[in-house]
Amino acid sequence: MTRQLNAGSSPDAQTIPLRAWSVLFASTLAFMVCFVVWMMFGVLGVQLRADLALNNFEFGLLTATPVLTGAVMRLPLGIWTDRFGGRVVMTTLLVVCAVPVYGISYATQLWQFLVIGLFLGCVGASFAVGTPYVARFFPPKRRGFAMGFFGAGTVGAAVNLFVTPSLEAAYGWRFVPRAYAVALLVTAVIFWFAAARDPGAGAKGGSLVASFRTLRDPRVWRLCQYYSVTFGGFTALSLWIPQYLTREYGISLVAASAFAAGFSLPGSVLRALGGALSDRFGAHSVTWRGLWIAWVCLFLLSYPATDLVIHTIDGTAQLRIAMPLAGFVALTFVLGVVFAFGMASTFKYVADDFPDSMGVVTGIVGLAGGLGGFLLPVLWGALLEFIPVRTTCFMLLYGIVWVSLILLYVSGVRRIPLTGAAQPAGGEAR
DSSP states (O other): OOOOTTTOOOOOOSSSOOOHHHHHHHHHHHHHHHHHHHTTHHHHHHHHHHHHOOHHHHHHHHHHHHOOOOHHHHHHHHHHHHHOOOHHHHHHHHHHHHHHHHGGGGGGGGHHHHHHHHHHHGGGGHHHHHHHHHTTTSOOHHHHHHHHHHHHHEEEEEEHHHHHHHHHHHHHHHHHHHHHHHHHHHHHHHHHHHSSOTTTTTTOOOOOOHHHGHHHHHHHHHHHHHHHHHHHHOOOOOOOOHHHHHHOOOOOHHHHHHHHOOOHHHHTTTTHHHHHHHHHHOOHHHHHHHHHHHHHHHHHHHHHOEEEEEEEEEEEEEEOOOOOOOHHHHHHHHHHHHHHHHHHHHHHHHHHHHSSSHHHHHHHHHHHHHHHHHHHHHHHHHHHSSOOTHHHHHHEEEEEEEHHHHHHHHHHHGOOSSSOOGGGGGGGOO
């Protein structure tokens, strides 16, 4: 086993050292700021859609482009984290990405936004850096909580929904990327001094080709499946909901962003609770139950507004069936909660099943989740061009969750009890 913990932070330690908490808080802050930047097109895109006269597909492509790079870069950054350490890699990422973020303020055409968006999207790969870095400072029995707490940095999606529209309304949209570029640089300084040397730095990282050998393990494919639904769905909906609300319910962008935070906020801050539940009941039980709840919510959200004409003995009566705004906010809140639990439980699997290659596996699983977050907005935009029903986004995600439940059942649920204390190695069948 490669160097994972140094003196004072052994897996069996009963007391977690102060240094570990400092690393956890600094990493969570860095991840949160990165997530704000990564998600900013979800809000800015509404104004850019009007300025550039984008259709549904082009809008989906604009919002999803940064997600693509964030997904692809997770694997190499996970490998580099194993090799060079999370402190060095995270700081470098924050500084380098400030350049394309600032450059967005000078873009005037769609292709420019897409090209620069590919570069700034690298901030989304920060998750593959922080997850193995944080995990190395905590004993196995507390890693579910630690990684869930770090994963709560996705609260940046909710912060984006509050801060970005306010900055845009006050100073114009071009001010937003400039402010975020400065935020990245300030965060880099804070992180460097608050973090500690990675005890796993210097481990043999291997090449990209060698790392793909990990894909031979069927457990990795199952984790990719879980995460593409939970994180992919969370990321895609965080980008999509603001414009969905403005068009479906005719409310302002500021109001739509505030309501959209009802999904993003619990989907972020409750990851720590999801990690604690995974420590207590097992990652398998949390994942399975969460997907079922998501399936029910998406079924209800998928039903489009419908006007019925009922023929009665006294003539005709009209009946309108539509999801009220309050119902939409309530259902997406629940959906955000179960996605948070699912994201946390997935990486409880990673920490338990792959302690010696967390960086690589985190990168692969994160890649799958990021690709889900990229493909969904693009597919939703394309669907709207052919089927002009806004709820098609939920219909598609509903179908994906349904297929995932079937595959999850076939691959292991029928062989594993869903109750009782947490099982070793995530509670999954070998």
